Amino acid sequence: MAFEYAPAPESRAIVDIKPSYGLFINGEFVDGTGTSFKTVNPANEEVLAEVAEASDADVDEAVKAARRAYTRVWSRMSGAERAKYLYRIARIIQERGRELAVLESIDNGKPIKESRDVDVPIVAAHFFYYAGWADKLQYSGYGSTPLGVAGQVIPWNFPLLMLAWKIAPALACGNTVVLKPAETTPLTALLFAEICQQADLPPGVVNIVTGAGDTGRAIVSHPDVDKVAFTGSTEVGKAIARTVAGTDKKVTLELGGKAANIVFDDAPIDQAVEGIVDGIFFNQGHVCCAGSRLLVQESVADEVLERLKRRMSTLRMGDPLDKNTDVGAINSGEQLMRIRELSQVGDAEGAERWEVACDLPTKGFWFPPTIFTGVSQAHRIAREEIFGPVLSVLTFRTPSEAIEKANNTPFGLSAGVWTDKGSRILSMANRLRAGVVWANTFNKFDPTSPFGGYKESGYGREGGRHGLEGYLKGADS
Ligand code: NAP
Ligand code: MG
Numbered sequence: 001m002a003f004e005y006a007p008a009p010e011s012r013a014i015v016d017i018k019p020s021y022g023l024f025i026n027g028e029f030v031d032g033t034g035t036s037f038k039t040v041n042p043a044n045e046e047v048l049a050e051v052a053e054a055s056d057a058d059v060d061e062a063v064k065a066a067r068r069a070y071t072r073v074w075s076r077m078s079g080a081e082r083a084k085y086l087y088r089i090a091r092i093i094q095e096r097g098r099e100l101a102v103l104e105s106i107d108n109g110k111p112i113k114e115s116r117d118v119d120v121p122i123v124a125a126h127f128f129y130y131a132g133w134a135d136k137l138q139y140s141g142y143g144s145t146p147l148g149v150a151g152q153v154i155p156w157n158f159p160l161l162m163l164a165w166k167i168a169p170a171l172a173c174g175n176t177v178v179l180k181p182a183e184t185t186p187l188t189a190l191l192f193a194e195i196c197q198q199a200d201l202p203p204g205v206v207n208i209v210t211g212a213g214d215t216g217r218a219i220v221s222h223p224d225v226d227k228v229a230f231t232g233s234t235e236v237g238k239a240i241a242r243t244v245a246g247t248d249k250k251v252t253l254e255l256g257g258k259a260a261n262i263v264f265d266d267a268p269i270d271q272a273v274e275g276i277v278d279g280i281f282f283n284q285g286h287v288c289c290a291g292s293r294l295l296v297q298e299s300v301a302d303e304v305l306e307r308l309k310r311r312m313s314t315l316r317m318g319d320p321l322d323k324n325t326d327v328g329a330i331n332s333g334e335q336l337m338r339i340r341e342l343s344q345v346g347d348a349e350g351a352e353r354w355e356v357a358c359d360l361p362t363k364g365f366w367f368p369p370t371i372f373t374g375v376s377q378a379h380r381i382a383r384e385e386i387f388g389p390v391l392s393v394l395t396f397r398t399p400s401e402a403i404e405k406a407n408n409t410p411f412g413l414s415a416g417v418w419t420d421k422g423s424r425i426l427s428m429a430n431r432l433r434a435g436v437v438w439a440n441t442f443n444k445f446d447p448t449s450p451f452g453g454y455k456e457s458g459y460g461r462e463g464g465r466h467g468l469e470g471y472l473k474g475a476d477s
Contacts, residue, residue, distance in 0.1 A: 005316070008323045010112045015103045017187065020050040023058055023210060024193035026065035027203025032058045037212065039186055042109035043320050043329040043364045051186050054209035059178070059218040062207040066149040066176040067224055069204030075146055075174050079135035086131035086171060088199040093124040096195065100188055104160055105320040107187040109329030109365070110283055112321050119161050122445055126164040126463075129447035130172035133468060137173060140465060145473040146174030147250055148226035151219040153240075155232045156182035156331050157286040157387075161445075163189055165462045166229050167206060173471035175227065178207045178219055184332045186210040217243075225249060229470065231288075234411075234456045252460025252470040254288065254452060256385045257413030259434065260406035261291030261442060262396075265300045267418035271440065273307045276391070279416060279442040281315060281327055281369050285389040286335070288457075289414035291442055293382060294371075295402050298395045305373065305393065312356050312369050319361075327389060330365040339367050339388035346372045346381040351392070377408055385411070399424065403431045412454030416442045435461075 020036070022029040034055035038047045054062070074082070093100065100123075101116040110119075137144035150170045154162035159181055170177050181189035193208045209215055213236075220228045220240050230240050231254040244251050261279045263272045279291025296304050320328035330336040347353055351372040360366040367388055375382050375392040382392045396402040406415055415434040417425050425439040435453045438444060445451070450466035452458065460470050 005324050007319065009319060010102055010105075010321045010323060012102055012106060012321060014099045015106065017048055017103070017106075021186070021190050021210070022052050023054050023062070024190065024196075024206070024208040025058070025062045026207070027197065027201070029193070034058060034211070037183060039107060039184060041106050041364075042184070042331050043361070045363055048107060048187065051190075051210045053211040054180070054215045054218070056218045059209055059215060059222060062178045062209050063149060063151070063222050063224050065204035066178050066207055069202055070146075070148055070176040073202045074171075074176050074205050077174075079137060079144075079174075082171065082174065083131045083134035085199055085201050086127050086134060086168065089195060089201070090124050090127035090131060092195050092198055093120065093127060097121070097124070100160060100191060102321065103191055104188050105328070108156065108159060108185050109320050109331050111325040111328045112323055113325070114283060119158060122447065123160050123164040126168045126447045130168040133169075133465075134172040137468065137472065140468045140472065141475060142469045142472040143475045147471060147473060148175060149224060150175045150177050150227040150229060150471065151222060151225035152177060152179040152229045153216040153219060153232065154179065154181055156185040157283060157288070159185040160188045160192065162231050163192060165231075169462070169467045170227075170229070170471050171205065173468060175471050176205045178209060178225070180209050180211060180216050180219055183212040220244065227251070227471065230254070234458075237458055250470065252462070253458035254460070254462060255456060255458035256411055257288045257290070257453065257457050258293060258383065258385055258409045258411045259289055259291050259414040259416065260293045260295050260402075260432075261416040262295045262402050262406060262418065262428070263297060263300070263304055264417075264419040264424065265297040266420040267440070268420070269300065269304060269307060272418040273304065273311050275416060275418060275440070275442045276304075276308055277311055277315070280391045281312075281389050282443050284328055284330055284367070286331060286387055287443065289436060289443065290387075291416050292386060292391060293406075294391055294393045295396050295405055296393065297402075298397050301395045308371070309354065312371070315356060315369055317356070317358055317360070317366070317368065327369060330367050330388060333365055335387065336365040336367060339386055339390060342381060342384060342386050343370065343390055346375070346379065346392070349379045349381065351375045351379060351381060377405060383409065399428065403428065407433045410456040413452075413457035414438070
């Protein structure tokens with residue numbers, strides 16, 4: 001039975017989007033010497049603001065400010081003092097949580113219930129967690145000596161969350177930061193810069209330089225950057241690895257994924273269906289660890305697919321600011337094109353497409369939740385990251401076949417296992433080549449838990465005690 005809900009939009013009155021933004025260097029917003037670009041609301045293509053594009057000279061200024069702050073202030077401060085700033089930032093994030101969530105949904109296109117209930121709370125939790133480490137680094141196992149200036153480049157799918165994953169451990173360990181948000185989602189990073197001012201963070205400890213790929217390149221190749229932390233595509237990650245090869249820079253790379261979500265015939269099917277939906281349609285599937293390959297045991301495949309389609313038909317798609325919305329807008333026209341192209345490859349390869357029948361808004365960038373059945377391992381839709389709300393379904397008969405198929409990928413970021421048997425969970429987790437394995441759940445994040453990949457999904461860990469390693473010189477120095 002079809003029924004309608006009244007719209008329940010969150011008010012955007014709480015955010016104050018300025019017509020134009022400069023760069024945040026040495027504690028102040030400055031004009032920059034480069035050109036500018038526009039950021040849009042992907043749900044309706046409204047231009048939100050004009051944002052400065054940092055030139056090489058601007059990046060150089062930011063790195064100099066970070067170096068000064070590092071040498072004169074931040075690396076000399078006790079861990080307990082640094083922690084006070086991190087706790088203050090964490091509390092301000094909580095206080096301004098609604099503002100951050102609304103702005104994130106406007107600039108990124110993700111549903112408000114996700115930015116409000118997932119992204120922003122985990123961002124605050126990350127700062128609280130690493131604040132706790134700042135005065136306990138001698139117990140980290142990685143020494144307590146910071147590296148210096150960290151150059152950090154992040155993608156558009158979790159703009160604030162990726163910022164928190166980068167900035168919180170860097171500052172806790174005594175490093176200073178130059179960070180570039182993605183071109184399509186700069187606004188919450190700029191609001192975070194205001195929060196740094198509000199927290200009285202010493203100038204230069206955090207610098208935010210907006211721009212596109214060239215600005216990112218200028219950061220990672222800058223000779224006075226000691227550490228490069230990157231989250232994004234495997235292709236750009238490889239280019240960065242080449243750039244820093246032969247230098248003293250320490251590098252962590254969080255790259256793409258093609259996670260298997262494995263459903264055994266003894267799994268609680270309704271719960272598994274929720275996990276499949278969460279695995280691939282959370283954040284429109286713009287998730288590096290998305291469960292984009294469903295591996296379902298042959299004996300329950302028909303039942304799982306039938307219930308999955310029924311559940312997908314209840315997903316509400318539309319205005320990201322509406323509190324009822326489950327699936328929001330695709331982040332950019334460019335990303336929408338990539339999703340369309342790879343899906344068409346799926347059609348051409350002979351897989352069968354099924355999508356939710358729904359009216360898509362006429363403006364903005366939208367793609368309906370979609371599944372492909374009849375997918376084989378050789379298909380490109382089973383091998384390449386689609387980074388959108390598109391699920392490829394494969395089947396298996398035995399646990400060994402599931403392992404073989406799950407590991408048959410150049411990536412190794414995450415995996416999910418759905419079964420009633422604890423012993424099977426443990427044996428699967430041991431044999432899956434993935435940095436994170438979720439059991440009877442999916443896409444759960446906690447600041448205490450390390451996250452990262454194998455193989456082409458990158459190297460280094462973010463989160464937890466392990467996340468400190470990338471920002472410290474090591475136990476022996
Ligand atoms: P991307 O194109 O690699 O961009 C990531 C960031 O790097 C952006 O800020 C981008 O700038 C910048 N950049 C582009 N070219 C660069 C270069 N040559 N040197 C330095 N920086 C450069 O990736 P994306 O399309 O935005 O993000 C999607 C990808 O990120 C997916 O593959 C996804 O799996 C991965 N991801 C991984 C994780 C993880 O934790 N493993 C988390 C989230 C996303 P502009 O975009 O502004 O041009
Ligand atoms: Mg935008």
